[in-house]
Amino acid sequence: MRFQTPLVPARLIRRYKRFLADCRLEDGREVVAHCANPGSMMGLAEPGFAVWLEPNDDPRKKLDYGLRLVSPAEGVLVGVDTSVPNRALRAALEAGAVPGLEGYDRLRAEVKYGANSRIDFLLTGVGRRDAWIEVKSVTLSREAGLAEFPDSVTARGTKHLGELAAMAEAGHRAVMLYLVQRNDCARMRLAADIDPGYAAAFKAARAAGVEVLALGCDLSPEGIAPGGPITFVEG
Numbered sequence: 001m002r003f004q005t006p007l008v009p010a011r012l013i014r015r016y017k018r019f020l021a022d023c024r025l026e027d028g029r030e031v032v033a034h035c036a037n038p039g040s041m042m043g044l045a046e047p048g049f050a051v052w053l054e055p056n057d058d059p060r061k062k063l064d065y066g067l068r069l070v071s072p073a074e075g076v077l078v079g080v081d082t083s084v085p086n087r088a089l090r091a092a093l094e095a096g097a098v099p100g101l102e103g104y105d106r107l108r109a110e111v112k113y114g115a116n117s118r119i120d121f122l123l124t125g126v127g128r129r130d131a132w133i134e135v136k137s138v139t140l141s142r143e144a145g146l147a148e149f150p151d152s153v154t155a156r157g158t159k160h161l162g163e164l165a166a167m168a169e170a171g172h173r174a175v176m177l178y179l180v181q182r183n184d185c186a187r188m189r190l191a192a193d194i195d196p197g198y199a200a201a202f203k204a205a206r207a208a209g210v211e212v213l214a215l216g217c218d219l220s221p222e223g224i225a226p227g228g229p230i231t232f233v234e235g
Helices: 084-094 155-169 196-208
Strands: 008-016 020-025 030-034 050-055 065-071 106-113 117-124 131-138 140-143 146-149 173-180 187-190 211-220 223-229
Touching: 008 030, 020 050, 020 065, 030 050, 030 065, 084 106, 084 117, 084 131, 084 173, 084 223, 117 155, 131 146, 131 155, 155 173, 155 196, 173 196, 187 196
Parallel strands: 131 173, 146 187, 173 211
Antiparallel strands: 008 020, 008 050, 020 030, 050 065, 106 117, 117 131, 140 146, 211 223
């Protein structure tokens, strides 16, 4: 997935009210960027971090910039826009390029299921069990080379695990897919200390037959694309 508009470099001044970030452009101007991330962005919101912003001229949008990438250390890129994984994964799923999810004929997005929820993707195919896929963006890393999810308590994520478990128990494929939007991690695990409830729901979902996939990302100021599988550490 290529960014629609070339990104411009800046420095983070502060992130506040969850969805706003004050940033300083290279020419010294201070701008407010939309931050499409409801999580805590733990470790990614320190003043002075290098960031990349996407300009827009859409009159329907209140802000002229969107925060897309953060660099918490030299050479490290992290995608912080939580809308990116679904957009980036759709093309890969349609092309049969996601390991373990090949061979399906049709993809549908935002299909209603569970208790007033919508699944991110539903894959169907002749002679194949339907695959119900929930996607989560992973940005947290507190240990070198190891990504973690979630970065804050997520009641919504816990609810989704319960609904995936119900689909698995009904005989469907139910897949929890974590897209690690970092270029410095080869492994991933749950941050059970941050959200014990999510960890408990995950354990129950696994027992019910929910599959787990973790994918890395290829990130640059030009775009973001799903990468290869990374090791998911359970327990």
